[in-house]
Amino acid sequence: MTRPTALIADDEPALLAFLRRELAACWPELEVVGEARNGEEALAMIGSLRPAVAFLDIRMPALSGLEVARRAGPACHYVFVTAYDEFAVDAFDHAAIDYLLKPVARDRLVRTAARLRERLALLPRDVSSLIEQLGRQMPAVPQYLQWLQVAQGDDIFVVGAEEVDLFQSADKYTLAYARGKEWVIRKSLKALEDELDPARFWRVHRHAIVRVGAIERANRALGGRVVLHLRGRPQVCPVSRAYAHRFKQL
Amino acid sequence: MFSLKRNETDSLPVAVAKDLVIIVAFNTVIAVLASLLGVGTFPQALRFSQAIGLSIFLLSWGICASRGRIHNDWKTAVIAIPLGSGIGIAIGSLTGGSAPTVLAHDNPGFVLGTLAIALVFGTAISYYFYSRALIAETGAELQRQRSERLAGEQRLAEAQLRLLQAQIEPHFLFNTLSNVLSLIGSDAPTAQRMLENLTRYLRASFQATRRDEVALDEELGLLDTYLGIQAVRMGDRLAYAIDVPDDLRRWPVPPCVLQPLVENAVRHGVEPVAGGGKVTVRARRDGTGLVLEVEDTGPGIAETSAPGVGLANVRERLQAKYGEAAALELRPLSPRGLQVALTIPGAAA
Secondary structure, X not given: OOOOEEEEEOOOHHHHHHHHHXXXXXXXXXXXXXXXXXXXXXXXXXHHHOOOXXXXXXXXXXXXXXXXXHHHOOOOEEEEEEOOOHHHHHHHHHHOOEEEEOOOOHHHHHHHHHXXXXXXXXXXXXXXXXXXXXXXXXXXXXXXXOEEEEEEOOEEEEEEHHHEEEEEEEOXXXXXXXXXXXXXXXXXHHHHHHHOXXXXXXXXXXXXXXXXXXXXXEEEXXXXXXXXXXXXXXXXXXXXXXXXXXXXXX | OOOOOOOOOOOHHHHHHHHHHHHHHHHHHHHHHHHHOOOOOHHHHHHHHHHHHHHHHHHHHHHHHHHOOOOOOHHXXXXXXXXXXXXXXXXXXXXXXXXHHHHHHHOHHHHHHHHHHHHHHHHHXXXXXXXXXXXHHHHHHHHHHHHHHHHHHHHHHHHHHHHHHHHOOHHHHHHHXXXXXXXHHHOHHHHHHHHHHHHHHHHHHHXXXXXXXXXXHHHHHHHHHHHHHHHHHHHHHEXXXXXXXXXXXXXXXXXXXOHHHHHHXXXXXXXXXXXXXXXXXEEXXXXXXXXXXXEEOOOXXXXXXXXXXXXXXXXXXHHHHHHHHOEEEEEXXXXXXXXXEEEEOOOOO
């Protein structure tokens, strides 16, 4: 009978070598046919080398171990290796997916190897749906604009959205007021309004977006118009009638 | 314990009552003095002094209350003292059984003398209450400044604590230990070096929050241990350089101020890139200040990347310590990469 084959993937060379040695010690018949240094390599090798088992580090450059398993589908059995990922560990336990914690302990590897040896006769499970579920349960990465590329004269900087108190449109570009200074952004006010978190940034005027956290107080000026006083900024920011409903409590 | 000193927590009636006791005491003393000086008999002097003193006192309170003040000033006194004196003398003579006008006619010397005493002592006592209030206000102001300073110190302490909590990244710790374990059998000297570096790194991290300043050289040493560990872990995927002239190495900087920036550079600028990359740390003078730069060759910050907690923490600590003179700026590099530049004000060591 041909020897079972395995692929191991880890971006850290010492850990790659370590897992190879440990596998040789507790599962000598297993033949390691490929060692991948990143997710893309791992995916390619699963396709070309067709191993029976793939040991995948979760945190890898290019594609994560989970992504590789999702894309490759039930091409092989999977064992995930992680340094510290309490979320994944809970989910793996729940779904009976094999995993190993780094540093890989000999006794755990022995147990995992024993389990795998039993299952090799069967077809690999399709874990891709489980992994998709995992992905959906993970805390949603905010998709709002968090970082802005801004210019001051000829210099280009990156400024966090949270640092900007006020955006004001001017001709073809927008001015951002942050850290007491004025910066130029190439995005239009409309684009900014679409991309910024609407809970933290409010459009108050055809020409202005304000960061709510920067509002010190809102007053009614003569004529019933609302004006905003922003922290650290002497000039007031007028609120046009179209957007005044936000400040109805006055 | 009850005392006649006005406390901030005294209600209005209590405050008035306390002042009343003081006034009555003063009036009595004045009466004693007056009778000794022969201005009149003691009972007589007492009648007048209490009447005058209390009139001035009540008028002062009334005028203060109507002006919305809690203690007197010269504007109150200039009305209350003469008016109070006049009313007091009138009350004094009426209680003595004679009409004030009659008394003035019969005994002008007494009236004038009493008036003089009233004006002098009235002014003196009014001034006493005025300066007492002034001292209390100054005390309150000092208290407020002290508590503001304490709040500022507390914020700084909290920022430093958060720094420590964010300090030891679990992935880093467990990955490093994994590497040490895996190298013990195959490459013991490297395993040993890594363990030494890790120990040094952890010790420096724990000490960091207890100190206000370290020499730049010490901070660079910390970076060296961290980058040394990462270089072994990542093999040839990480290259790094620390480019700082000797004469700048004694410059005082806050502890662990570059560490979060270098961590970001490795984690976001080198690790996720398949081919790896390079991290460079530089220092140079800028006028009277020091500029520290951490550069990586990575993909820069994506627009939707999570806001950087490490960066915000460094900025907070810099502002708490140096105010507006310190700066933290991010610049995209071309063709690729990111530069984080710190400006620390002040004179070199």
